Amino acid sequence: MLLELAQWLAKDIRAFNVFNYITLRAVLACLTALGITFVIGPVMIRRLTSYKIGQAVRDDGPQSHLSKAGTPTMGGALILVSIVVTTLLWADLQNRLMWIVLGVTLGFGAVGWVDDYRKVVERNPKGLSARAKFFWQSVIGLSAACYIAFSTHLPAQTEFIVPFFKQVAYPLGALGFIVMTYFVIVGTSNAVNLTDGLDGLAILPTVMIGSALGVFAYVAGNAVFSKYLGFPFIPGAGELTVFCGALAGAGLAFLWFNAYPAEVFMGDVGALALGAALGTIAVIVRQEIVLFIMGGVFVVETLSVMLQVASFKLTGKRIFRMAPLHHHYELKGWKENQVVVRFWIITIMLVLVGLSTLKLR
Numbered sequence: 001m002l003l004e005l006a007q008w009l010a011k012d013i014r015a016f017n018v019f020n021y022i023t024l025r026a027v028l029a030c031l032t033a034l035g036i037t038f039v040i041g042p043v044m045i046r047r048l049t050s051y052k053i054g055q056a057v058r059d060d061g062p063q064s065h066l067s068k069a070g071t072p073t074m075g076g077a078l079i080l081v082s083i084v085v086t087t088l089l090w091a092d093l094q095n096r097l098m099w100i101v102l103g104v105t106l107g108f109g110a111v112g113w114v115d116d117y118r119k120v121v122e123r124n125p126k127g128l129s130a131r132a133k134f135f136w137q138s139v140i141g142l143s144a145a146c147y148i149a150f151s152t153h154l155p156a157q158t159e160f161i162v163p164f165f166k167q168v169a170y171p172l173g174a175l176g177f178i179v180m181t182y183f184v185i186v187g188t189s190n191a192v193n194l195t196d197g198l199d200g201l202a203i204l205p206t207v208m209i210g211s212a213l214g215v216f217a218y219v220a221g222n223a224v225f226s227k228y229l230g231f232p233f234i235p236g237a238g239e240l241t242v243f244c245g246a247l248a249g250a251g252l253a254f255l256w257f258n259a260y261p262a263e264v265f266m267g268d269v270g271a272l273a274l275g276a277a278l279g280t281i282a283v284i285v286r287q288e289i290v291l292f293i294m295g296g297v298f299v300v301e302t303l304s305v306m307l308q309v310a311s312f313k314l315t316g317k318r319i320f321r322m323a324p325l326h327h328h329y330e331l332k333g334w335k336e337n338q339v340v341v342r343f344w345i346i347t348i349m350l351v352l353v354g355l356s357t358l359k360l361r
Contacts, residue, residue: 001088001089001093002019002089002090003019003020003025003090003091003092003093004093006019006020007019007020022218022221022238022239022241022242023218023241025090025091025242025245026090026214026218026241026242026244026245027245028090028245029086029087029089029090029091029242029243029245029246029249030245030246030248030249031249032086032089032090032246032249033082033083033086033245033246033247033248033249033250033253034249034250034252034253035249035253036081036082036085036086036250036253037078037079037082037249037250037253037254038253038256040078040081040082041078041253041254041256041257041264042257044075044077044078044264045072045075045257045263045264048072048073048074048075048264049072051121053072053073053074053120053121071262071263071264071265072263072264072265073116073120073264073265073266073267074113074116074117074120074265074267074269074270075254075257075258075264075265075266075267075270076109076112076266076267076268076269076270076271076273076274077109077113077267077269077270078250078254078264079250079251079254079266079270079273079274080105080106080109080269080270080273082246082249082250082253083105083243083246083247083250084102084105084106086246086249086250087102087242087243087246090242090245090246091239091242091243092239092242095236095239096151096236097234097236097237097239097240097284098236098239098240098242098243100144100147100148100280100284101240101243101277101280101281101284102243103144104140104141104144104185104276104277104280105273105274105276105277105280106273107136107140107276108137108140108189108272108273108275108276108277109269109270109272109273111128111133111136111137111140111268111272112193112267112268112269112270112271112272112273113268113269114127114128115127115128115133115268115269116267116268116269120267127268137186137189137190137272138182138186140185140276141181141182141185141186141276142178142182144181144185144280145177145178145179145181145182145185145283146178148181148283148284149174149177149178149181150174159171159172159232159286160172160176160180160288161232161286161287161288161289162289163287163289163290163293163354163357163361164357164360164361165361166230166361180283180288181283184279184282184283184288184291185276185279185280185283186276186279187279187302188275188276188278188279188282188291188295188298189271189272189273189275189276189279190272190275190302191275191295191298191299191301191302192206192271192272192274192275192278192298193268193271193272193275194298194301194302194305194324195271195297195298195301195324195326196265196266196270196271197324197326197327198260198326198330198336198339198340199258199259199260199261199262199336199340200255200258200259200260200262200340201326201339201340201343202266202271202274203251203254203255203258203266203274204251204255204344204347205295205297205298205343205344205347206247206251206274206275206278207247207248207251207252207255208294208347208348208351209278209291209294209295209347209351209354210244210247210248210251210274210277210278210281211244211245211247211248212294212351212354212355213240213244213278213281213282213285213287213291214240214241214243214244214245214248215241215355215358216231216285216287216290216358217237217238217239217240217241217244217281217284217285218238218241219231219358220232220233220234220237220238220285220286221233221234221235221236221237221238221239221240221241222238229358229359229361230361231286232286234284234285234286237284237285240281240284240285243277243281244281247274247277251274254266254270260336260337260340275298278291278295279291287357290354290357291354293350293353293354293357294347294350294351294353294354295350296346296347296350297343297346297347297350300325301324301325301326302324304319304320304323304324304325304328305323305324307319307320307323308320308323309323326339326340326343
């Protein structure tokens, strides 16, 4: 909305042309989301506390977590409100790619909200059943995949691009692209959700990866930069940089309240939505493998759960003391802050490796 206003004012006052620059609007989006979250955050936390919308804690996990019982959850709604409002303010509302990402983010957020609501408000420990949750995730993921495949006409959308190599890409075809997109979106969403088990553990890696994807979106949406760096040119992708800026700002401000000891948790409403947003952006800018690299912590956390379940069903034995992996290290004696900061450091290194693929081709 503010972009349209600036463009109208620029007809008479040329100084407003500066708002046509995506980089400036991405920075302003980050600051706007930061401010919105800081302002609304304390109010929402007090409201959640008064409604007794508190987190339930398993008694079979690390005993240090028992003190977290009752901490307000569903704080991810704060992040979503901040991202949506900021994106609508600073992004180009005519951009279809931006609406795809917003739609997927809100869709997965709605699934997470229903799950959280049933758990903490209706006191149903199962929340939304696994079958129902997977069904609605699949509906949203497949809908987005089909829309991207048949309505946006992205260049090279049927090619699976391999980073670090200029000419290595594997044809997927329309069906292959839809299947891959579905798994990337749904898989990333659930991976972030599984990782969100310690104070601040999931949100900062999400911010770092989202910011890096913003760089890739800007490059892919710029004809000059994409040609120079050997990326497919994707018209309109640059506008996703504004969304990534909003995500970074909202996520950093949320970390202020989510850092140890957390005043509020994201809940599924935040984790599922943010993971789906990362997956959708990665697909649009054709950087699925780079997302896999940068989100290595999310990947390992998910694999730890899969291996634990498979091992127990096949052999009756557990590989890890507890899954996801962060709980395993807690039970080995690591302090919660140690686990969180060390996983952050690993993510920083992996994000740098991912960003290196911009030039190392």
